């Protein structure tokens with residue numbers, strides 16, 4: 001039986017990162033993948049959907065500019081766009097494959113092995129790998145489970161991945177649907193609503209079980225996103241509940257019940273179901289291995305399961321489903337196994353971007369989370385119309401919002417930027433949160449001009465009472481408030 005120091009099951013972002021980190025410790029590593037290297041980080045997931053988003057955004061802006069000069073808008077070819085996305089996926093996937101091939105063939109480096117097949121733990125140290133009819137068993141001193149997640153199905157919906165789809169099937173359509181309902185207005189639902197409405201060929205309907213889109217987001221963020229979606233023709237079903245969905249004559253019929261008990265029936269070409277994801281843990285180990293799971297997924301203590309040599313990382317652990325979090329956990333697990341991590345595994349400074357119109361980037365807590373945790377805070381907001389770079393771009397839609405502790409230290413709790421360049425603007429703050437720094441450091445930086453980050457500096461100065469623009473004078477564009485027990489009050493200097 002072949003023996004390894006570490007066997008990693010699943011070559012998505014978490015497993016791939018874990019396997020590569022283990023090589024730094026000169027350990028003998030086996031990475032096993034049953035489907036596609038890169039997992040949902042590349043295919044039917046992060047990279048592919050972001051390529052759709054970029055192409056949709058370009059198309060929308062091209063259409064807008066042509067209209068501005070009274071030029072005819074050319075028709076958009078679905079197949080060409082789909083092929084471009086496939087090229088992006090292939091580019092990334094072959095780079096990951098080539099990197100592994102090179103490592104395996106390098107002179108004297110026999111540390112990394114890769115096997116295709118479906119893996120299952122048959123004991124605490126033995127893994128059975130099945131490929132077609134062939135089975136083999138390998139031995140591992142340590143095991144990292146990184147088998148990721150898949151779309152959650154609602155049993156009452158007729159998901160067939162042709163007419164009623166999930167994120168697994170949505171990128172394989174033959175043409176832009178003329179209409180589509182999206183069930184679940186979380187991140188995936190809202191990103192695809194933005195993508196399809198951006199191409200201008202699909203009437204998108206959006207529905208959530210909550211009473212608004214992005215139920216985990218702050219009201220002011222949601223307001224901007226909803227307004228833009230509606231301007232792009234998205235129909236947001238509010239105060240309603242999906243009571244029935246059926247496939248009829250190759251199309252989707254669904255029925256909503258409104259708060260006043262009235263009902264309405266809609267007919268669309270396709271449906272996308274995006275109501276969260278579930279961990280891939282079925283049949284991953286024999287009963288006698290005895291890994292503890294809870295309702296949400298594998299129970300872990302900083303990536304270690306209750307079985308001391310078995311670790312679990314990434315989407316499988318069913319906490320935060322993000323590429324950067326999976327990679328962080330994968331690397332951390334390896335450092336725990338073969339060394340001593342330099343830093344604790346902390347999630348406070350995780351940055352996120354939602355690819356909407358406009359993009360929404362965040363780090364740390366938002367107001368919804370701060371209030372759920374009963375934290376009092378100071379909050380400052382600045383409209384993009386105060387930022388010269390946004391004015392120059394001829395697009396001042398958006399705002400910056402900074403949350404700090406409600407004491408003299410004013411430690412940064414979180415930040416949100418809604419608008420152009422949002423993702424690059426949050427990086428400085430992400431770093432300061434991870435360094436546990438206050439806002440003075442941010443006020444000190446000299447930002448390039450004109451840049452969106454100048455707006456962050458102005459936010460910080462508002463909190464220090466020394467901003468150029470005074471919130472008391474520009475009330476509709478700036479605000480500087482405390483939130484104590486959920487009640488806002490202006491801060492007067």
Ligand SMILES: Cc1cc2nc3c(=O)[nH]c(=O)nc-3n(C[C@H](O)[C@H](O)[C@H](O)COP(=O)(O)OP(=O)(O)OC[C@H]3O[C@@H](n4cnc5c(N)ncnc54)[C@H](O)[C@@H]3O)c2cc1C
Nearest residue numbers: 010012013014034039040041046119148314315321322323
């Ligand atoms: C539509 C969509 C858009 C997204 N956009 C973003 C984004 O913009 N930014 C972001 O940070 N995150 C995004 N995500 C989330 C991100 O893709 C996941 O958090 C990330 O891929 C999780 O990585 P993972 O390695 O834990 O799991 P996965 O990527 O799911 O990989 C797990 C791998 O394990 C393999 N596997 C499963 N079982 C076995 C087995 N028994 N034996 C062998 N192999 C097995 C699977 O085939 C898969 O390749 C998106 C997800 C989706 C679906």
Ligand SMILES: NC(=O)c1ccc[n+]([C@@H]2O[C@H](COP(=O)([O-])OP(=O)(O)OC[C@H]3O[C@@H](n4cnc5c(N)ncnc54)[C@H](O)[C@@H]3O)[C@@H](O)[C@H]2O)c1
Nearest residue numbers: 184185186187188189208209274275276277321353354355
């Ligand atoms: N840009 C990014 O970083 C990015 C992009 C896409 C996905 N992701 C990751 O993938 C994960 C999964 O995305 P998701 O959108 O599937 O999950 P989600 O948790 O973001 O949203 C699911 C939505 O479905 C709604 N819902 C649940 N049950 C429902 C029902 N029965 N009927 C109607 N609505 C219902 C919920 O209220 C929620 O709004 C996200 O949590 C995120 O971490 C990240």
